[in-house]
Amino acid sequence: MAHNKANIFSLWIINKSGGLVYNKDFVGKAQLEVNALLKISGMFHGMHAISKEFAPQIPGECGGIEVIEADGFKFFCFESATGIKFLCSTESSFHNATAFLEAVYVRYTDYVLKNPFYEVDQFGIGQPIRVERFDLILESLIKEWNP
Amino acid sequence: KLQFLYFIGRVGTMKNLNILERPISKGKAEVSLSAFSFLFSEIVQYTKNSPTPAKALATWESRLHKIGYGVGIRVLDLIVYRSKGMDSRETDLVRFLTFIEKTVWKVLFGKQADNLAIVAANQANGQPHDVYCILDTDPVVSHFVCNPPEFKKLSSTAFVAGIVAGMLDSAEFPAEVTAFAKNSDDTRSREIVFEIHFKKHVLQRHEKMKS
Numbered sequence: 309m310a311h312n313k314a315n316i317f318s319l320w321i322i323n324k325s326g327g328l329v330y331n332k333d334f335v336g337k338a339q340l341e342v343n344a345l346l347k348i349s350g351m352f353h354g355m356h357a358i359s360k361e362f363a364p365q366i367p368g369e370c371g372g373i374e375v376i377e378a379d380g381f382k383f384f385c386f387e388s389a390t391g392i393k394f395l396c397s398t399e400s401s402f403h404n405a406t407a408f409l410e411a412v413y414v415r416y417t418d419y420v421l422k423n424p425f426y427e428v429d430q431f432g433i434g435q436p437i438r439v440e441r442f443d444l445i446l447e448s449l450i451k452e453w454n455p
Numbered sequence: 456k457l458q459f460l461y462f463i464g465r466v467g468t469m470k471n472l473n474i475l476e477r478p479i480s481k482g483k484a485e486v487s488l489s490a491f492s493f494l495f496s497e498i499v500q501y502t503k504n505s506p507t508p509a510k511a512l513a514t515w516e517s518r519l520h521k522i523g524y525g526v527g528i529r530v531l532d533l534i535v536y537r538s539k540g541m542d543s544r545e546t547d548l549v550r551f552l553t554f555i556e557k558t559v560w561k562v563l564f565g566k567q568a569d570n571l572a573i574v575a576a577n578q579a580n581g582q583p584h585d586v587y588c589i590l591d592t593d594p595v596v597s598h599f600v601c602n603p604p605e606f607k608k609l610s611s612t613a614f615v616a617g618i619v620a621g622m623l624d625s626a627e628f629p630a631e632v633t634a635f636a637k638n639s640d641d642t643r644s645r646e647i648v649f650e651i652h653f654k655k656h657v658l659q660r661h662e663k664m665k666s
Binding site: 422440 | 497
């Protein structure tokens with residue numbers, strides 16, 4: 309698998325209601341505090357939905373925001389068929405993070421959804437992912453992408 | 456022409472046989488791990504709260520054990536029927552355990568268990584009491600289960616322990632089977648030990664048969 313030697317900085321997972329259920333930083337950068345992260349995730353969720361309406365094609369056929377290019381980094385978004393969004397921030401030279409985000413999606417369905425102790429939704433509120441195994445699995449996954 | 460029509464008619468009736476009259480299938484069908492894992496996840500959640508919320512981990516585990524037990528008593532006959540070389544009922548303890556470790560594990564989980572060991576222990580009154588252990592480094596059934604800190608000691612593999620107990624009881628080797636993590640300190644290790652404590656008369660019978 310030939311991928312650039314670029315780095316993936318962080319990973320976020322947003323559920324279909326727009327709540328942040330998981331975030332992980334891979335390079336030891338200081339993270340924003342939790343409330344700020346939740347607000348930003350909500351805003352991104354809204355923008356993603358709006359972008360689908362703005363598309364010049366027939367509305368409803370657009371997949372929404374895929375890449376945000378910024379000064380010094382890129383931000384990729386992968387939305388699953390069920391409305392879960394996987395986001396990651398990467399180095400500017402990174403071309404396409406879809407493969408990485410799809411791999412995260414596979415591990416999410418395996419180690420989070422099949423885990424009897426994870427509740428997707430409790431009293432209507434999406435629950436954060438606190439599954440130790442999922443963290444370990446992601447750590448070994450990121451080693452393939454961040455040499 | 457009449458014989459031809461009769462043949463067609465015979466084949467047609469094969470499908471209409473009720474399930475008790477059909478021949479037993481070869482058993483090659485496999486179930487997807489994902490499908491089973493979702494079912495097992497539901498079983499674990501269900502046993503926590505039904506019929507009453509379990510107050511102790513032991514209660515929760517015993518419910519899982521009971522469900523596995525129901526599987527064990529039924530599946531033994533089927534596996535024995537389908538395996539080659541099992542023409543008569545197995546009466547030797549160690550041979551039966553090896554059968555469970557190798558054949559049963561292979562049929563149910565697609566791979567053999569990793570080890571069968573005998574741990575010699577002594578009861579309180581000084582009498583020797585052998586404990587048999589089956590080791591599995593990552594039981595397929597609980598592959599996607601990860602215990603949170605508040606339920607760290609729960610063995611969802613109590614379900615598998617129940618299967619083993621059901622089989623041992625059906626084969627006239629009654630025993631208590633428990634499952635627990637081999638290295639409870641190392642959370643990354645997924646090795647599970649199934650400890651089999653045979654009833655006293657079974658061990659005595661085994662001793663007599665050996666001599």
